[in-house]
Amino acid sequence: MRAAAFLHKICRAYAMVGIAVPVLGFATGAQMGVLGDAWLLVSIVLTTVAAALLMAMVLPGQRELLGEREGPVAERRAAAGRLAMTTGIFNLLWATVVVLMIVRPGSTTGA
Template sequence: MTKLLLSLHVLAAIVAVGPVTVAASMFPPAARRAGAGEPGTVRLLHRICRVYAGAGIAVPLLGFATASAMGVLGDAWLIASIVLTAAAAGVLALAVLPRQEELVERLDGGAVAERTATVRLAMLTGVFNLLWAAVTVLMILRPGSTTGA
């Protein structure tokens, strides 16, 4: 059962988190290139981020089930991963997605995306991506791993 849960957890991370990190990274430059009143690509990237962020809820749920089956719920590396995952989710939900929405609305309204807004969004997206990278590293290099790595 542990192998099945771990496989589902990894697949959910790849399928759900991967598209968010890519689409969110593509959003700021696409917003800068978008003409006023022409936010088609930007709107699509924002939708991808929103939909896959929702699907990403499966990742920590499957992670908790996997950790419970492995008996590692109290391990420091897992607690650190949980904190980093919560931070990444907070950055996405409270900073990245709302700023994307604001830029889409500005472009829909006929305005252009201000460079400062897209630069800030790119920075926040980078923080989100770095948090996920740190979680990934912890998942691979976890202390006490039985993989021998």
């Protein structure tokens, strides 16, 4: 259980540091002159959705499982399954953003 609590602390810290991602994204996009490009706008939207998912579902789900007292095994398994699914969706969103940032479809900035 200690490892799970430690990983939850890492996720909370990641969420706080992750606030810098959109700020740096806007600054970099403005410097490159691509703020109106579709790939950047989609990345910003996906980053926002991922952040909302992290704050509204993943972190509370982790807290719930860490703080849960003994209860029905079926309920704990269902909560763990929901958390795993939500975390997977969060990871897919971030993977999509990474691909968009690397590939930059339609970009004319020479990448």
